[in-house]
Amino acid sequence: MKVSLFITCLGDVFYPGVGKDVVEILERQGCEVEFPDAQTCCGQPAYNSGYHKEAKKAAKHMIKTFDSAEYVVAPSGSCAAMFREYEHLLEDDPAWKERARELREKTYEFTQFLVRVLKVESTGAVLHANATYHSSCHMSRLLRETEAPFRLLSNVEGLTLHELPNKNDCCGFGGTFAVKMGAISEQMVEEKVEHVEETGAEILIGADSGCLMNIGGRLQRGGKPVKIMHIAQVLNSRE
Amino acid sequence: MAKGTVQNQDAFLQNIADKLGRERRSEGVKRPQYKHSPQHDILRGATIKEMVEVLKEQCLAIHTDVKESSKADLENVLEEVMKEYGADKAVAWDDPRFTEYGLESFLQRPNMTIWGSGPDEDNIRITEQAEAGITFADYTLAESGTVVLMNGGGRGQSVSLLPTYYIAIIPYSTIVPRITQAAGEIHRRVEKGERIPSCINFISGPSNSADIEMNLVVGVHGPVRACYILVDDM
Amino acid sequence: MPMKIGERSFDNRVKQGIDNTFMRDAVSSAQARFQSNKAKAEEQLGHWEEWRELSEEIRAHTLENLDFYLEQLSENVTKNGGHVFFASTGEEANDYVKKIAQEKKAKKVIKAKSMVTEEISMNEAFESVGCEVIESDLGEYILQLDDHDPPSHIVTPALHKNKEQIRETFANLKGYEKTSKPEELAQFAREQLREEFLTADIGVTGCNFAVAESGSVALVTNEGNARLSTTIPKTHIAVMGMERIVPTWEELEVLVTMLCRSAVGQKLTSYVTGLSGPREEGDLDGPEEFHLVIVDNGRSNILGTAFQSALHCIRCAACINVCPVYRHVGGHSYGSIYPGPIGAVLTPLLEGYDDHKDLPYASSLCAACTDACPVKIPLHELLIEHRKVITEQEKMTTLSERFAMKGFGMLASSPALFHMAEQAAPAMMSPFTKNGKIESGPGPLKDWTNVRDFPVPEKESFRKWFQNRGKEES
Numbered sequence: 005m006k007v008s009l010f011i012t013c014l015g016d017v018f019y020p021g022v023g024k025d026v027v028e029i030l031e032r033q034g035c036e037v038e039f040p041d042a043q044t045c046c047g048q049p050a051y052n053s054g055y056h057k058e059a060k061k062a063a064k065h066m067i068k069t070f071d072s073a074e075y076v077v078a079p080s081g082s083c084a085a086m087f088r089e090y091e092h093l094l095e096d097d098p099a100w101k102e103r104a105r106e107l108r109e110k111t112y113e114f115t116q117f118l119v120r121v122l123k124v125e126s127t128g129a130v131l132h133a134n135a136t137y138h139s140s141c142h143m144s145r146l147l148r149e150t151e152a153p154f155r156l157l158s159n160v161e162g163l164t165l166h167e168l169p170n171k172n173d174c175c176g177f178g179g180t181f182a183v184k185m186g187a188i189s190e191q192m193v194e195e196k197v198e199h200v201e202e203t204g205a206e207i208l209i210g211a212d213s214g215c216l217m218n219i220g221g222r223l224q225r226g227g228k229p230v231k232i233m234h235i236a237q238v239l240n241s242r243e
Numbered sequence: 244m245a246k247g248t249v250q251n252q253d254a255f256l257q258n259i260a261d262k263l264g265r266e267r268r269s270e271g272v273k274r275p276q277y278k279h280s281p282q283h284d285i286l287r288g289a290t291i292k293e294m295v296e297v298l299k300e301q302c303l304a305i306h307t308d309v310k311e312s313s314k315a316d317l318e319n320v321l322e323e324v325m326k327e328y329g330a331d332k333a334v335a336w337d338d339p340r341f342t343e344y345g346l347e348s349f350l351q352r353p354n355m356t357i358w359g360s361g362p363d364e365d366n367i368r369i370t371e372q373a374e375a376g377i378t379f380a381d382y383t384l385a386e387s388g389t390v391v392l393m394n395g396g397g398r399g400q401s402v403s404l405l406p407t408y409y410i411a412i413i414p415y416s417t418i419v420p421r422i423t424q425a426a427g428e429i430h431r432r433v434e435k436g437e438r439i440p441s442c443i444n445f446i447s448g449p450s451n452s453a454d455i456e457m458n459l460v461v462g463v464h465g466p467v468r469a470c471y472i473l474v475d476d477m
Numbered sequence: 478m479p480m481k482i483g484e485r486s487f488d489n490r491v492k493q494g495i496d497n498t499f500m501r502d503a504v505s506s507a508q509a510r511f512q513s514n515k516a517k518a519e520e521q522l523g524h525w526e527e528w529r530e531l532s533e534e535i536r537a538h539t540l541e542n543l544d545f546y547l548e549q550l551s552e553n554v555t556k557n558g559g560h561v562f563f564a565s566t567g568e569e570a571n572d573y574v575k576k577i578a579q580e581k582k583a584k585k586v587i588k589a590k591s592m593v594t595e596e597i598s599m600n601e602a603f604e605s606v607g608c609e610v611i612e613s614d615l616g617e618y619i620l621q622l623d624d625h626d627p628p629s630h631i632v633t634p635a636l637h638k639n640k641e642q643i644r645e646t647f648a649n650l651k652g653y654e655k656t657s658k659p660e661e662l663a664q665f666a667r668e669q670l671r672e673e674f675l676t677a678d679i680g681v682t683g684c685n686f687a688v689a690e691s692g693s694v695a696l697v698t699n700e701g702n703a704r705l706s707t708t709i710p711k712t713h714i715a716v717m718g719m720e721r722i723v724p725t726w727e728e729l730e731v732l733v734t735m736l737c738r739s740a741v742g743q744k745l746t747s748y749v750t751g752l753s754g755p756r757e758e759g760d761l762d763g764p765e766e767f768h769l770v771i772v773d774n775g776r777s778n779i780l781g782t783a784f785q786s787a788l789h790c791i792r793c794a795a796c797i798n799v800c801p802v803y804r805h806v807g808g809h810s811y812g813s814i815y816p817g818p819i820g821a822v823l824t825p826l827l828e829g830y831d832d833h834k835d836l837p838y839a840s841s842l843c844a845a846c847t848d849a850c851p852v853k854i855p856l857h858e859l860l861i862e863h864r865k866v867i868t869e870q871e872k873m874t875t876l877s878e879r880f881a882m883k884g885f886g887m888l889a890s891s892p893a894l895f896h897m898a899e900q901a902a903p904a905m906m907s908p909f910t911k912n913g914k915i916e917s918g919p920g921p922l923k924d925w926t927n928v929r930d931f932p933v934p935e936k937e938s939f940r941k942w943f944q945n946r947g948k949e950e951s
């Protein structure tokens with residue numbers, strides 16, 4: 005099975021290790037992973053800010069980039085959800101809309117792809133740790149994927165997963181929201197940090213680098229001893 | 244009843260049509276065939292016995308007292324409830340069902356007023372001073388623990404509202420699964436061109452409020468307690 | 478009270494909200510309670526998604542044919558002997574009710590809770606012709622006594638107040654002597670208001686739903702004040718936003734089910750009342766005169782636009798009850814009587830962007846609101862739509878933001894430029910990097926690093942790693 009990896013901006017620049025784990029896991033499952041080099045950004049920052057002309061440019065470019073892909077997999081619920089938004093964004097242009105639909109149908113978030121397409125329940129990972137999991141809003145509410153990460157994590161040997169209180173609450177990232185509405189975002193991420201601490205977990209796992217960067221940045225600023233890990237890193241652990 | 248007046252209708256509605264980008268619609272609109280109709284599945288095919296159980300259960304949630312009675316015993320049960328509530332002054336609907344259910348002598352008790360037996364204003368004042376208001380239910384909704392009252396004439400809407408306590412007599416035969424059936428019945432009456440009562444109440448227990456720190460307070464502007472007396476009439 | 482509340486800027490309001498820890502605790506625990514009640518109610522009902530789809534379908538159909546249903550409603554109200562007034566603006570509505578008050582020589586108006594009358598400041602209109610206006614909803618009564626404190630929630634308007642504050646208000650203004658127990662406070666309000674109901678000349682209510690087929694107005698309440706307002710006074714005036722209508726009792730039933738469950742988690746509230754015109758021949762209570770005022774006040778401008786679904790709203794506040802932004806800043810921060818996600822969508826539509834252009838950005842687009850909405854209004858998408866209008870039509874964003882976004886568009890559609898920028902990132906960020914993290918970033922990053930650290934770009938991007946890996950293998 006051929007998989008085209010959409011690494012996402014954050015994944016490319018800040019968390020390249022996550023991408024390496026994704027590649028290794030997929031290859032171990034027998035996938036042939038390719039990386040379309042022309043890929044850029046899904047356009048979400050512009051889209052969410054109301055700059056839809058710019059977002060359309062990004063959308064069309066990404067549609068072209070992944071035109072020949074069989075499956076598109078991204079280690080981010082949010083960016084995968086943005087691909088699914090293209091149809092709506094390109095509504096006025098039937099030809100592009102159709103291409104957007106094709107892209108939507110073959111796009112999956114990483115854990116979703118493992119569970120729904122590859123029918124994988126366990127990646128054979130081992131990680132001896134107490135952890136908690138933050139579900140990103142876009143993954144659970146826009147992609148409607150609420151099960152896949154938990155199924156995979158439940159089969160990680162040695163991992164104890166503590167439920168995060170108020171687990172459906174947003175962490176306050178929201179892309180440009182974090183800087184545009186800094187005061188509000190601060191309250192939200194602080195609340196999330198308190199909930200993470202309540203679990204007593206030493207690791208916070210997530211499937212979206214944006215949330216992890218936000219919560220992790222706050223944890224770090226407060227000198228909290230909680231480490232953040234992308235779910236791909238956990239699923240590729242052997243400790 | 245004299246027809247009421249209408250002002251500014253045409254310009255207002257024309258503007259709506261314009262904004263919707265089409266000609267004004269005055270006829271020919273049909274309601275769609277809705278994709279789903281989950282409302283009809285609730286308690287579908289339930290027996291009266293089953294609905295009575297659901298109703299009783301729901302009354303716990305809505306802080307409503309429940310008594311059960313046979314037709315023959317109804318007067319005693321009513322007296323019992325009055326005693327429990329410490330109620331003496333009472334107002335009841337002018338409703339032939341009181342006689343059908345053998346309650347003539349109950350209506351004769353001292354300090355009992357039948358709605359409509361005094362001059363207009365008096366009715367409201369007397370009812371406001373009463374401790375208990377008593378009516379029959381026209382429909383009873385099992386799911387939500389609701390009595391439906393088709394008010395009008397001798398069936399004053401004040402009776403279920405102004406006294407401190409409200410007592411509803413619920414014949415089994417009035418029980419339906421939920422609001423769907425009562426609303427459906429009202430809809431059919433409207434469709435047939437019947438005039439429906441100018442006030443229809445759906446009452447689910449005593450009045451309450453959660454306006455102060457989200458604490459539920461039972462008994463605000465309407466009755467502070469409510470009792471349903473279920474009567475097996477089948 | 479007009480729709481807009483207060484004159485302070487958005488940032489100031491937010492700051493004040495965040496600093497008000499009591500209010501935040503109150504909101505947070507109320508939200509938790511609302512959420513769990515609603516979740517239970519959804520589960521008990523079963524097939525929640527089907528119910529939502531049905532409700533959405535009903536609302537969409539009704540709005541698409543709004544002129545038809547309003548005409549039917551009006552026809553039936555008058556057949557029942559009631560009067561109908563179509564008001565294009567709040568002013569027209571207010572002039573009409575003032576005229577009624579004057580004709581009736583009314584001295585006292587008793588009101589049940591109604592958002593639309595707040596929106597158009599109807600209380601002031603009555604007061605201007607010498608009527609005393611008394612709010613009878615417990616929450617509204619508290620706010621009215623407390624020097625007209627604005628509502629902060631559309632279902633429980635005094636949500637931001639604690640019982641001690643309420644006790645004080647009652648004690649200072651009404652000589653209340655008991656404790657701050659909610660039961661005692663409520664009992665006191667009951668006693669205070671009973672006589673007002675009995676002596677009021679006019680009862681004013683809103684309208685949760687009007688039913689076109691029978692010319693009825695449905696009122697959904699728990700306290701019984703709406704019933705009192707429509708049972709005793711000789712004149713009843715119902716004021717409705719023009720979109721609050723359903724075709725028949727069959728649709729009414731569905732939406733009442735959804736409203737009660739979504740708003741307060743009840744199967745039905747204590748009172749659902751269907752009123753069809755004034756009292757009939759032989760009736761001894763109920764109003765002798767019934768007026769229905771149908772208010773547009775900017776709503777028709779929403780029809781036929783991308784925002785039309787905002788008019789599907791049934792004012793249940795479920796979106797407000799799940800909103801994390803609302804939780805932290807409180808209702809007053811929105812500067813509108815409609816707070817929370819629906820407020821952020823609706824307020825700029827009804828009052829324009831000038832005073833409210835920050836509202837569409839007061840959301841992380843987490844979509845909790847969209848998920849909660851019983852009539853499936855895509856609230857977070859409408860917020861994005863607002864942002865689009867603000868940038869593309871109103872051109873209200875800053876030059877630097879427009880410049881940055883233009884740049885983004887170029888980068889995102891040009892792989893070469895994009896790669897260059899990616900490669901430059903580590904070097905660009907290195908002056909700000911200390912101990913492997915960025916604690917004080919440049920430009921817009923400053924807002925980020927004010928509250929949290931920013932990660933340092935890795936020396937080797939994923940892209941590079943993948944390319945090199947390919948070379949090694951081959």
Ligand code: SF4
Pocket residue numbers: 739789790791792793794795796797819849850851852853854856
């Ligand atoms: S937008 Fe939806 S959730 Fe919010 S108040 Fe309106 S109906 Fe309720």
